[in-house]
Amino acid sequence: MKFNDAIIGVFLIIFAIIEILYARTFPTLFGQQFGPSEFPILIGIGLAFCGAVLIMRGLRLRYKNAIVGGALVSVGEWIESNAAITNFALVLLSILFFILAVDDVGFVITSFLILALLFKRFGNSFATSMIGAAIMTGATKYLFGFWLLVPLPIGQFGL
Amino acid sequence: MVDPFFVALELVFQPYVLLVIVCSGAFGLLVGSIPGLTATMATALLVPVTFFMDPIPAIAAIVTTVATAIFAGDIPGALLRIPGTPASAAYCDEAFAMTRKGQASKALGVGLVCSVIGGLLGSAVLMAATSTLADFAFKFSSFEYFWLACLGLSCAVIVSTGSVIKGFASLLVGLFISTIGIDLMSGHPRFTFGSIELLGGVSFIPAMIGMFAISEILRFVATADHVRPQIPHQRVTSVFEGVGRVLSKYRWNLLRGSSLGALIGVLPGAGADIAAWVAYAVSKRTSKEKEKFGDGHAEGLVDASAANNAGLSGAWVPALVFGIPGDSVTAIAIGVLYMKGMNPGPMIFLENPQILNSVFIIFFVANLVLLPLGYLAIRLSTQMLKIPARMLMPAILLFCLVGSFAITNSVYGVIIMLVMGVLAFAMEENGFPIAPTILGIVLGGMLEEMFLSSMIKSDGNFLEFFSRPIAASLGVLTIAVWVYPIMTSLKGNITSQNRP
Secondary structure, three states, X not given: OEEOHHHHHHHHHHHHHHHHHHHOOOOOOOOOOOOOOXXXXXXXXXXXXXXXXXXXXXXXXXXXXXXXXOOOEEOXXXXXXXXXXXXXXXXXXXXXXXXXXXXXXXXXXXXXXXHHHHHHHOOOOHHHHHHHHHHHHHHHHHHHHHHOOOOOOOOOOOO | OXXXXXXXXXXXXXXXXXXXXXXXXXXXXXXXXXOOOOHHHHHHHHHHHHOOOOHHHHHHHHHHHHHHHXXXXXXXXXXXXXXXXXXXXXXXXXXXXXXXXXXXXXXHHHHHHHHHHHHHHHHHHHHHHHHHHHHHHOXXXXXXXXHHHHHHHHHHXXXXXXOHHHHHHHHHHHHHHHHOXXXXXXXXXXXXXXXXXXXXXXXXXXXXXXXXXXXXXXXXXXXXXXXXXXXXXXXXXXXXXXXXXXXXXXXXXXXXXXXXXXXXXXXXXXXHHHHHHHHHHXXXXXXXXXXXXXXXXXXXXXXXXXXXHHHHHHHHHHHHHHOOOOOHHHHHHHHHHHHOOXXXXXXXXXXXXXXXXHXXXXXXXXXXXXXXXXXXXXXXXXXXXXXXXXXXXXXXXXXXXXXXHHXXXXXXXXXXXXXXXXXXXXXXXXXXXXXXXXXXXXXXXHHHXXXXXXXXXXXXXXXXXXXXXXXHHHXXXXXXXXXXXXXXXXXXXXXXXXXX
């Protein structure tokens, strides 16, 4: 999704104001006039400046060209494809599923389910998806779990 | 006392390190030869594994992967007209034109040998330049480091793709992210909102995996038409046939491309991609056979493919001497060095000369190993290009998940990866380059520390930042870097308004 620069500019200014106001609550260094708030405030000022320039640029573009680049929000071609939206959502949901489930269900089951689903969704046959998911899960478990000794969660099923 | 160079030789020429070099070389060739997967992404995927290695094999893995991935980008560029990495984009059409003339082997052979020679010459420049600059760097105080970091970040914004203002905003986003967590000077938590895990800051590796790998996967699923590319029916066999003649004819191009690449690589933010574009443009402009460019002429290929590999070494010069990365990959490498407790900068010359010498040796070995591995990759190229992305992308996603988990040993790393991946995707969709964000995250801590140290030394008087000759020069240069484009733009506006 593409936003007109003016919208991004407004967002940056709002973010900068909140950031500066919050940073001003930080204490100063002992015996000094400055402290941990200085750097974030400078960043906030910079972001606000960028926001202002982007607003001017976005509005100028909108004024100059009402059709191309003039819209406040425009969607990429991929948004018009249901398949692309589903794939996009599936990838994000897979990551969320991993975050929510891996500690309880265990690494092996979680990653097998994610891989099998995505392999199948991206156009592989059912058998290829299952075999591919099993091999990749096993290889990753071996590489990280056994070789690099990463404590991958085993969940309630011990896998 | 044993010379650090011999200690370094002993450290590098160990079976384990050599095995790491060969495996990473193969990995880099595989990733680089797959269109859409960049050398930076290869590094991002590799870092979780290097996290568990000693410093020398870790550096060896990163250097070899990038060197081989940059060359491997030439393979789909020559065979399919799809550059495997952005660094190959400059001469992709030229190489493909050679393939259409039945010279695929020659195009890839010239690319391989020039990459190796460019890489070796770039390594020599790295070795010479770092030693010379190190003496200079010892004179630096926090004022000089502050301005140098500002100058580096400014250059990174100015040369980044797209609009400068968006590059600047991208950098500020990175700097903001670097402020999250406990402030080391005051011990005050910033922007943590009560989260215990955020007290340690935003973990660098998951952030980088998100920005370079997850955003790439999202772009793939959103835009790919999933059509298998048509691989040309051309036997790629006699790889080195005719290469000698080309190199002999264009030996000065080879030298010029390598030198130009190494020099451009030194500029923060520039790196291999820009080095290849500039070298190709210079080659075309100065050629006696300009009309042949674009029609399968090897001259531009010699300049550009030497330049992109030489640029990799150049990017390590500011990284090793000042701790300021030259591009995204060295930013990642610096992050790894910091995590291993080895802070790059002039002190590394005194405290860890053997590590420094090892880096030089690794560069030479990685570029030499590229020759046989690259040859193998060219011979297997038609098979490698058949690997379907529909199998690769889910596998890469799993690697990202596990890699991010492994750094924090909790799903916290995966959450950071997800947030940063979505942020990078949205930024790129709207024309914001992401390399400045990564540089901001890596350099933010150092920049703030130098800023506050200087403020304490000067008792809050900002004019003191210009009180030392080198600091003043760097400060003026930094301001000039910002003022010059603004003045040029204003002058252009006034001229166009005055025109009848």
